[in-house]
Amino acid sequence: GKDIVPQAPEDPMFGLMAAYRRDTAEMKIDLGIGAYRDNNGKPWILPVVKQADELLRKDPNLNHEYLPIAGLPDFTSASQKLVFGKDSPVVTEKRVVSFQTISGTGALHIGALFLSKFYNRSASEAPAIYMSNPTWANHNQVFGNVNIPTKQYPYFSRETCSLDFDGMINTIKSAPAGSIVLLHACAHNPTGVDPTQEQWKQIASVMKEHHLFPFFDTAYQGFASGSLAKDGWAINYFVEQGFELLVAQSYAKNFGLYGERAGCFHFVTSPASNAQDTVARVGSQLAILQRSEISNPPAYGARIASLVLNDPKLFAQWEEDLRTMSGRIIEMRKALRGKLEELKTPGTWHHITDQIGMFSFTGLDERQVGELREKYHVYMTKNGRISMAGLNTGNVEYFADAVDAVVRE
Ligand code: PLP
Ligand code: TYF
Numbered sequence: 001g002k003d004i005v006p007q008a009p010e011d012p013m014f015g016l017m018a019a020y021r022r023d024t025a026e027m028k029i030d031l032g033i034g035a036y037r038d039n040n041g042k043p044w045i046l047p048v049v050k051q052a053d054e055l056l057r058k059d060p061n062l063n064h065e066y067l068p069i070a071g072l073p074d075f076t077s078a079s080q081k082l083v084f085g086k087d088s089p090v091v092t093e094k095r096v097v098s099f100q101t102i103s104g105t106g107a108l109h110i111g112a113l114f115l116s117k118f119y120n121r122s123a124s125e126a127p128a129i130y131m132s133n134p135t136w137a138n139h140n141q142v143f144g145n146v147n148i149p150t151k152q153y154p155y156f157s158r159e160t161c162s163l164d165f166d167g168m169i170n171t172i173k174s175a176p177a178g179s180i181v182l183l184h185a186c187a188h189n190p191t192g193v194d195p196t197q198e199q200w201k202q203i204a205s206v207m208k209e210h211h212l213f214p215f216f217d218t219a220y221q222g223f224a225s226g227s228l229a230k231d232g233w234a235i236n237y238f239v240e241q242g243f244e245l246l247v248a249q250s251y252a253k254n255f256g257l258y259g260e261r262a263g264c265f266h267f268v269t270s271p272a273s274n275a276q277d278t279v280a281r282v283g284s285q286l287a288i289l290q291r292s293e294i295s296n297p298p299a300y301g302a303r304i305a306s307l308v309l310n311d312p313k314l315f316a317q318w319e320e321d322l323r324t325m326s327g328r329i330i331e332m333r334k335a336l337r338g339k340l341e342e343l344k345t346p347g348t349w350h351h352i353t354d355q356i357g358m359f360s361f362t363g364l365d366e367r368q369v370g371e372l373r374e375k376y377h378v379y380m381t382k383n384g385r386i387s388m389a390g391l392n393t394g395n396v397e398y399f400a401d402a403v404d405a406v407v408r409e
Contacts, residue, residue, distance in 0.1 A: 012137070012381065020379040028377035029395050031386040034189065034358045035258055036325050039392045044325070046256045048317040052307040062303075067296045069287050071100020071264070075302040078309035079264035083218065083232055083247055090239055090268050095275045097283040098266045099290055100297040103258075104219045104250025107265035108142045111215060111246045113289050114267075114282075116146040119213070120178050129180040129215065130172065132156075134383060136189045139182060139217075148180070156191045161351035161363050163193050169206055177211040185247075186231040187220035187357025190385040194224065194356065200234045204241050214238055219250040222322040223329075223357045244270045251305050253358065254322060260301025325389075329358065332391040336360075339400035345407050360386050368406040376402035 016032040030041075038044040056062060070076060076098040080091050090096045101107040112129075120127045129143050132155035143150050153175075154167030172181060183203075188194055195203060207214060216238070221231045238245055251262040267286070269278045290296070308314040330353075337352040352360055364372070364384040372378040378399060380386045391399060 016379055016381065019373075023377055023379075025377040027395070027398055029379065029390060029399055031378060031380040031390040031399075034253065034387050034389075036253065036256060036358075036389045037392070039328065039394070041390070041392055041395070044256060046318070046321040048308055048314055048321050049255060049257070049304055051317065052304045052314060055307060056303055064299075067100070067299050067302070069290050069296050070098070070283075071297045072299065072302045072306055074310055075262075075306035076100055076264055078306055079249055080266065082221070082228065082309060083235060083249055083264075083266060084239060084268075085229065085232070085236060088236070088239070089271070093271065093275065095271065095279060096266055096268045097279045097286065098264055099286050100302055101248075101263045101265045102294060102297065103252050103261040103263040103301075104217065104248050105138060105142065105263075106261065106294070106297075107248035107250070107263045108139070108217060109146075110265050110286065110289055110293070111248055111267075112143050112146045112148060113293070114286060115180060115215075115246075116148055117289075118282075118285060119180070123178055125176075127176075127178045127180055127213075129182055130175055130212075131182040132168070132184065132188070134190055135182070135184075136217075136219075143182075151175070151179075153181075155188075156193060156361065158363070161193075161348075161361065162354065163195060163199070165195065165199055168195075169202060172203065172212065173206050173210060175210065175212060178213070180213045180215055181207060182215050182217060183234070185216045185218035185221065185235050186224035186233075187359075189219065189357070190359050190381070190383060191361040192355030192357050192359045193361070195234070197233065197237075200237055204238055204243070208241060208243070214243055214245040216245065216247045218247060220253055220357050221249075222254040222319075223326050225356075226323065226326060228319065228322075239268060242270050244268065251301065255301075255305055255308070255318075257301045257304065260304070261298055262301030262305050329388045332388050332396060333360065335393070335396045336391060336400055339397055340403065343400060343404045345400075345404040347407060358387060358389060360388055362386055362403075364403065364406070368403075368409075371406045371409065372402055376405075378402055 020030045128149035128151045130151045130153050133152040153171035154164045157164040224231045247266040249264045252258045269275050308318050333353045337349045340349045362384045
């Protein structure tokens, strides 16, 4: 009858991971989940995280008490500085309120929940959130679960394997005033394609003119340009333009703290005489939402990140670790493209090195992806995305040969 709970489909990413684990072939390759792997295909604990962990273990004052509802203050303040810059007016003018969250997903969720309760309540129709097509699959559920209507803007051109800027900007232009626009701050997942600074300026200008509300998702700061500040450029350009905006920040990838769930949510209000009052009111409501959802956030990951972010020496070590990860990924992009071009694999492959961050959107279609899995034990998402970190000097040639074979078929 009606009351039966319907069976839900398995999360495709976790299904893919399980299938990979079941595969007994020696040459199997996991290009599925966006998690960094070293050149031996193993998870990598950042050296700076090891150092911070040792320091924490030696600290006689640490215990397992609850954190405050908003999280570890040293963590949230350092997170503000990382996203907005040390001397940012949003920090000095106290125009930002930040809550520690269950990684980036939790930050998106509390932002979504806050919007669903408090954003444009007088509008005759609930405002929709526009997200890129494609986007991180979880975005749809996070916003859908709190009944925010979800819409899409074009993002990726299958022909050029690059940004469909005209499609994006035209759809944003046609969004009803008051709509929310979800933007990947850098290293777009799944395409690896970001707007240029010039394009970001146009996006900001259109959004201002049409009274649209930006929600930035920043899960890959440090993976895109090689500079933490540059990777935060788009957010800070919007801040400079005076937007009120939201930011969901994840430390899963850039600290390798995936399972520790360290993240932060930021609400920034525009410069105005009542800005501090706005921040206080919003903060008071966020505290109630946080309390009812998780009471208070988990401590360990935030302590690690906080130690590193607040210590100049550890921070410098972190930047080096980030360069180790992004540098290896760039090497693999070059190796893959080089090998495909050497094989004269039909098609063009420059997008492999043009794209940035953790992922490459290869342009492979579902049949090719299926054959890579069935015949060659290569695991990747159906949309043709590969996690570049799954490639290494030991398997990149095997992968290129496999791609060559399925493309020629
Ligand atoms: N946003 C994007 C675009 C992502 O790719 C991810 C995935 O890792 C997240 C947010 C959030 O991840 P987490 O909840 O592990 O921080
Ligand atoms: O896109 C990825 O691979 C990462 C990790 O349900 C991820 O963002 C993917 C799917 C998912 C949870 C995490």
